[in-house]
Amino acid sequence: xxxxILDVRNITKTFAGVTALKNVDLKIDVGAIHxxxxxxxxxxSTLIKIIGGVLQPDSGSVTINGVAYDSQNLRAIEAIRGGxxxxxxxxxxxxxxxxxxxxxxNQMVEANDKLIKWKEAYxxxxxxxxxxxxEIDLNEKVENLSMAKQQIVAITRALTQNARLxxxxxxxxxxxxxxxxxxxxxxxxxxxxGIATLFVSHKLSxxxxxxxxxxxxxxxxxxGDYPAGELDNDxxxxxxxxxxxxxxxxxxxDTEPEKPNLLEVRNLQKSGQYEKxxxxxxxxxxxxxxxxxxxxxxETALSLFGINPPDEGEIIIDGKxxxxxxxxxxxxxxxxxxxEDRLNQGLFQEHPITDNIVVxxxxxxxxxxxxxxxxxxxxxxxxWIKELxxxxxxxxNPANSLSGGNQQRVVLxxxxxxxxxxxxxxxxxxxxxxxxxxxxxxxxxxxxGEGMGIIMISDEIQEVLQNCNRVLVMYKGRLVRxxxxxxxxxxxxxxxxxxxxxxGV
Amino acid sequence: xxxxxxxxxxxxxxxxxxxxxxxxxxxxxKFFTIENLFDLLRSSSGMAILAMGFFIVLLSGGIDVSFTAxxxxxxxxxxxxxxxxxxxxxxxxxxxAVGVGIAAGAINAVFIGLFNVPTLIxxxxxxxxxxxxxxxxxxTKAVNTGGLPECFKTFGHFDILNLTxxxxxxxxxxxxxxxLVIVVVVTWFILKYTQxxxxxxxIGGNKEAAKRAGFxxxxxxxxxxxxxGLLAGIMGIMHVSLxxxxxxxxxxxxxxxxxxxxxxxxxxxxxxxxxxLGTLVGVGLIVxxxxxxxxxxxxxxxxxxxxxxxxxIGVSITYLQNKIRSKKNLIFVRDT
Ligand SMILES: Nc1ncnc2c1ncn2[C@@H]1O[C@H](COP(=O)(O)OP(=O)(O)OP(=O)(O)O)[C@@H](O)[C@H]1O
Ligand SMILES: [Mg+2]
Numbered sequence: 001x002x003x004x005i006l007d008v009r010n011i012t013k014t015f016a017g018v019t020a021l022k023n024v025d026l027k028i029d030v031g032a033i034h035x036x037x038x039x040x041x042x043x044x045s046t047l048i049k050i051i052g053g054v055l056q057p058d059s060g061s062v063t064i065n066g067v068a069y070d071s072q073n074l075r076a077i078e079a080i081r082g083g084x085x086x087x088x089x090x091x092x093x094x095x096x097x098x099x100x101x102x103x104x105x106n107q108m109v110e111a112n113d114k115l116i117k118w119k120e121a122y123x124x125x126x127x128x129x130x131x132x133x134x135e136i137d138l139n140e141k142v143e144n145l146s147m148a149k150q151q152i153v154a155i156t157r158a159l160t161q162n163a164r165l166x167x168x169x170x171x172x173x174x175x176x177x178x179x180x181x182x183x184x185x186x187x188x189x190x191x192x193x194g195i196a197t198l199f200v201s202h203k204l205s206x207x208x209x210x211x212x213x214x215x216x217x218x219x220x221x222x223x224g225d226y227p228a229g230e231l232d233n234d235x236x237x238x239x240x241x242x243x244x245x246x247x248x249x250x251x252x253x254d255t256e257p258e259k260p261n262l263l264e265v266r267n268l269q270k271s272g273q274y275e276k277x278x279x280x281x282x283x284x285x286x287x288x289x290x291x292x293x294x295x296x297x298x299e300t301a302l303s304l305f306g307i308n309p310p311d312e313g314e315i316i317i318d319g320k321x322x323x324x325x326x327x328x329x330x331x332x333x334x335x336x337x338x339x340e341d342r343l344n345q346g347l348f349q350e351h352p353i354t355d356n357i358v359v360x361x362x363x364x365x366x367x368x369x370x371x372x373x374x375x376x377x378x379x380x381x382x383x384w385i386k387e388l389x390x391x392x393x394x395x396x397n398p399a400n401s402l403s404g405g406n407q408q409r410v411v412l413x414x415x416x417x418x419x420x421x422x423x424x425x426x427x428x429x430x431x432x433x434x435x436x437x438x439x440x441x442x443x444x445x446x447x448x449g450e451g452m453g454i455i456m457i458s459d460e461i462q463e464v465l466q467n468c469n470r471v472l473v474m475y476k477g478r479l480v481r482x483x484x485x486x487x488x489x490x491x492x493x494x495x496x497x498x499x500x501x502x503x504g505v
Numbered sequence: 506x507x508x509x510x511x512x513x514x515x516x517x518x519x520x521x522x523x524x525x526x527x528x529x530x531x532x533x534x535k536f537f538t539i540e541n542l543f544d545l546l547r548s549s550s551g552m553a554i555l556a557m558g559f560f561i562v563l564l565s566g567g568i569d570v571s572f573t574a575x576x577x578x579x580x581x582x583x584x585x586x587x588x589x590x591x592x593x594x595x596x597x598x599x600x601x602a603v604g605v606g607i608a609a610g611a612i613n614a615v616f617i618g619l620f621n622v623p624t625l626i627x628x629x630x631x632x633x634x635x636x637x638x639x640x641x642x643x644x645t646k647a648v649n650t651g652g653l654p655e656c657f658k659t660f661g662h663f664d665i666l667n668l669t670x671x672x673x674x675x676x677x678x679x680x681x682x683x684x685l686v687i688v689v690v691v692t693w694f695i696l697k698y699t700q701x702x703x704x705x706x707x708i709g710g711n712k713e714a715a716k717r718a719g720f721x722x723x724x725x726x727x728x729x730x731x732x733x734g735l736l737a738g739i740m741g742i743m744h745v746s747l748x749x750x751x752x753x754x755x756x757x758x759x760x761x762x763x764x765x766x767x768x769x770x771x772x773x774x775x776x777x778x779x780x781x782l783g784t785l786v787g788v789g790l791i792v793x794x795x796x797x798x799x800x801x802x803x804x805x806x807x808x809x810x811x812x813x814x815x816x817x818i819g820v821s822i823t824y825l826q827n828k829i830r831s832k833k834n835l836i837f838v839r840d841t
Contacts, residue, residue, distance in 0.1 A: 077719070092717050096710035096777035097703075105707065108700060109719040116698050 004063075005030050005083065005165050005196050006051065011060035011071075013046055015401070018393060020046040021057070022220045028165060028213075031191050034198045035211035035228070038240055039433040040405025041391040043220045044200050048167055052086040053079040065164060083164030087171065089404065091154045095143035100125040102142050102153050107160045128156045132189045148179035155186060159195075166190060168199040170404065172206055173431040176293040177459055184210045202405070202433050203460070204233055216240055241435035249487030250445055252285050252469035259283070260319030262453040263422055265304070268313030273299040274477040277313070281422065286444065286454045288464030288486065291474035291498055297457050300474070301424050304455075305337040306330040317422070336420030338412060338428060347399045347407055354381030354395035357413045384413035389439060405432050412440065416447070423447065424455045429463065441467050461494050473497040518771065518783065522790045529797045536797075539668065543678045548747065549792040550681035551740040553785060555763045556770075557692045558733035560784045563767055564696075565729050566709040566776025567624035570760050571613060571632035572737045577756040578639045579605040579734075580741030584751045585643060587654045595656040595742075602738035609635055610734025617730065618723035636757055647752035653745070661746035681743055688736065693781050701728050709776030765812045766791040768819035775823060791815075 008026040012019070021043045028034050036044050049055040051062060053076040062069050064082035093102050103125035108116065125138055134152050142150055151171060158166050172180045187197045187210060201207055207214060208228060216223040216239045223239050237245055263281040268274070274296035281287050291297045302308035304315065306324045315322055317333050324330050330337070347356050358365060358380050365380060367373040381395040388409040392402060399410060408431050415423075428444065429437045444467065448454050458464050464471050465486045473481035473494060481497040483489045530536045555572055562569040579602035586601050587593065609631070616627040650658075664677025696702040704725040707715040716722060745751045770787025772779025791812070798807050 076717075090713075092711065092714035094707050094710040094714055094777075097706060101703065105703070106718045108703075112700075114700055116700060116703055118698075 003030050004028060005065055006198075007063040008047070008051060009061045009063070011047065011050060011057045011062075013043075013050065013055070013057045019220050021050075021217075023060075024217065024220070024222045026051075026215055026222075027225075028196050028198055030164070030196060031194045032196045032213055033187060033191060033211055034196065034213045034215065035207045036198060036200050036215050036217070037202075037204075037207060037236065038217040039219075039435050040409075041403040042217045042240075042433075044217065045169055045403060047217070048086060048169055048198075048200070050074075051079065051167065052076060052084060054086075080161060083162055084167065085158035085161060085163040085165070086167045087151070087154045087158060087169070089169055089171075089174070091150055093142050093150055093154060093157075096141065098139050098141055099136050099145070099153055100138040103128055103157045103160060106157055110161070124160055125156070128159045131159060131193065132156065132186050134186070146175075146179075148175045148182065151175065151179075151183065152186065155190075163195055165196045165198060168197070170200050170202070170431060172201050172203060178292070180206060202431060204236055204434060207236070208233075218242060237434050240433070243435070245435065245438050247438075247466045250286055250448075250467055250469050251487070252282075252448075254282055254284070256283065261316070262318065263304075264314075264316040266314040266316070268300065268303060268310045268315070270299065270303060270308065270310045270312075273308075274474070277479055279472055279479065279482075281453045281455060283451045283453055284448050285470060286448050286456055286468045288468030288471035289455060289457045289474060290459060290461055290464050290471060290494070292459065294476075295474040295498075296477040297474045298426055301337070301426055301455065301457055304330065304422075304424060305335060331418075331420075334421030336415055336418050336423045338415045338423070338425045347410060349400040350398050352381075352396045353385065353390065353392055353399055353402065353410055354378065356399050356410050357381050357384050357395075357417060360414050361417045380417065384417060387443060388413050389436065405436065408432055409436070409440075416443070420452070422453045422455070424457070426457045428456060428458070429460075437463075459498075461491055461498065465489055465491060465494065475500045518769065518786050518790065522786055522793065525790065525793055529793065529800065533797070533800050540670070540676050543676060543682075545792060545796065546682045546685075547679035549788065550679070550685040551743045551747065552759075552763060552766070552792065553685050553788045554688050554736050554740045554743070556766050556784050556788045557688055557781070558736040559760075559763050560767050560770075560772055560779060560781065561692065561696070561705060561729055562624070562733055563772045563774060564709050564776060564779050565705045565725070566712065567617065567726075567729070568774075569613070569624065569628045569730065569733055570764075571609070571628040571635060572733050572763075573756045573758065573760040574632040574635040574639075575606050575609040575734050576737035576741040576744065577753060578609065578635050578643075578741075579603070579738040580745050580756070581639060581643055581751055581753045583742060584648050584653065584657070584745055587656075588648065588652065593654040593656050595660050598654075598656060599739070599742055602742045603735050604738070606734035606736070606738025606741070607731045608734070609737075610731035611727065613734075614723075614727040614730040618726035632757075632760075636753075639753055643753065645753055647750065650749045653749055653751065657742070657746040658749055660742075661749060681747070684739065684743065688739070689781060689785070695732075696781070701725055705729060706777060709778075711777075761812050761816065762791055762795070765815040765819070769815045773823045773826075774820055 004027050006026070006028040008024070011021050011024045013021040024043070024047060026047065036047070038044050046055065050057050053074045057071045059071050061071065062074050064079060064084060067082060069078065094105070100121055104121040107124060108121065122138060129136060132155070134156065136145070136149055136152065142153060145153065155166060171183060175183070190197055211228040214226045214228050214231060214236070216226070216236070218240060234244065261280045262283045266278050268277040277300055289297050299308055303310045304324065306326045306329050309325050315324055322333050324333065354377060358377055361380065362372065365372050365376040378395070385392065385395050390402070390409045391406050399407060402410065412428065425444070429440055432440060444454055444456065456464060456468055468486045471483040471486045471489065471494070472479055473483070475498065483494065535541060555576065558572055559569060582605050583598045583601040587598055613627055613631055616622040617624050660680070663680045665680050665683050666678040667675050668677065669675055696705065704715065704720045707718065707720055708722055708725060712722070744756060766787040767784050768774060769790060770779070770785070771783035794811060795808050798805055
């Protein structure tokens, strides 16, 4: 039997009547790569916070490296001393400071030196980086680094504090596929150094790629531990959701062929970003756009939404050429946009969930005197809470009482509520669990069925193929492939186009 | 190009300052004399010291508008204590002023660090509180040159370097400049080489992360506001020594000029970013502007106008920069 770095027993935690965890156990071996999966709101982040000593459980025990703590006496500082390092989604870096300081800061604070020894700081940072075979300019400010590099900085910082177990809460939802590969190589290097990793991801393909052991929780209960090799997609989905999820392709039929295109883009061009982009969108279509980050997909979408005006080209809506120079123009022409970066798209964290949802449609909720009708507000809020199955006892609870994935749904609801003619969704299901993904996909289909034109941008090829009737592939700023019938497309073939290995059109 | 320009506010500012000086020098050739430079240094060192204090506060993501009230309180209390006790000793005056300053700073820090009251609200309150208490308990009567203890006058005239004019009379570089240099070096050292100094940057950059990294945030805030108080105390003594007159209604009201200097010096109002050099250049710009407005044909009321304009522009630039950055991140999430 191998030795455990972490042994969590019988953890129960409730928040004001909501049971987030019920008698959960978790054991992680030295140097193991362990994955924690479960639907949104199943209690993953809560469990991680308890292990880190940031939250105290109602009952249960946590044993770190052989030292046992009961439910009340594990504090964050002890978890850190025991070798537990948690990398939260916000990374907790100092954007205004250099890489060297970000890496060495915690150790220096811990050592409580009154003076800063810069030479030592450079040594600490340089060594820590080279231990995981990474190179980053030590003098660069963290705010100038990509998300992926920032993550590496956060991991490196963890190493300076003698990490034995690095815990990452959804590290892959904000970075590109290439960066995910890179991150996985880093995790493997950590393993070689005897450092275990526990990570949370909603992308099952990633789980199979890297995890050795998988722990599934559902609704605050542990379902079980499984060696990754014994699981497959369907099995794991079933364990997480308790049901089977079936994919039906989206078929589209043009019912009004005499009408002009809802949207037509002709030779749209922006230097350094994308060239000669032309495509059409009809009412009721779900058009997928896929491509790597940097392929120009998001840039193109932003141009349609007025955030990133193009240099050249035409945008035609309902047969009429339009000029879109600002988001205001875009909204006026009936275009809605769900941004990719929802983490930073600001929910009003302390405000009720309902207010966050209705903020985009306040006009519709006014009564005759121009005041907000509280009945209408509540109805609209509850409607979306129900439609997107946002997990909360009441819409009056603040947004920050929701789990990460449920917060995402609130953002989605807020944009869906505006009911646009053309809806651009950039990464609509980032951070959303597999079960709810299909709920969201169903909603998108229904909207399309009601005549909305939808553009779905995603780097998950499967997601676009399963949900769109037509798919465009972008590579290095160009449209390289149009797949007219997504349901019949070959995934490997699309993958080749996305990664630029198929020669293009 | 535009981005680069925004990036190095300092260098941009230095150019503006130099251009401005050249223009002023053109209109008034006397401006380029060493004597004038010495004069400017004597009269503006105090403001530069206040700017150092405000710079640290802004760096930590806070705002302090009470430092002028602290400076005048420290000055007026020190002057009156010396008169009342008959002690004519500069060191004692400094001790009293600095003591008052640090105590007042500690009061700010109690609200900010322990009770988590927003910094602007706290210092707006204490500004009024300190000044009101001073007028109520110490009186409103100005101390004029005749009644002022000698030590202040000697101090105000003390030069560390003397040069001779063509006509044989002397002029010199005030000791004030030396004090400013010491304050600048100490501040620089604290910010660069002490943990508490890095803590100032850390809480200005990401307070939550600073907390998680184990920084004692209230302790850092106590340091910041007490340091500001200390600098205000020093400035209070320099001020009375310079103008040889102590009026409890002076200094208060000049905080916006200091704030403008720091803001235009490139320190972001959102905290975490800024340099000492930029702050000093900012002070230089405000001082040259103030001293030469009349010269270039504008009434001195324009000074107030420009101070306001500078603050608004400085703050807008911060927002613009943020906007450019978030736009950049939204569009180019690529490796640098
Ligand atoms: N501070 C809080 N107050 C009230 N309820 C909370 C609080 N934090 C978490 N919860 C509730 O506890 C449950 C578990 O949340 P948790 O964040 O652990 O989920 P998760 O598994 O991390 O989900 P996700 O995949 O969406 O991130 C949720 O129902 C959530 O609403
Ligand atoms: Mg979570």
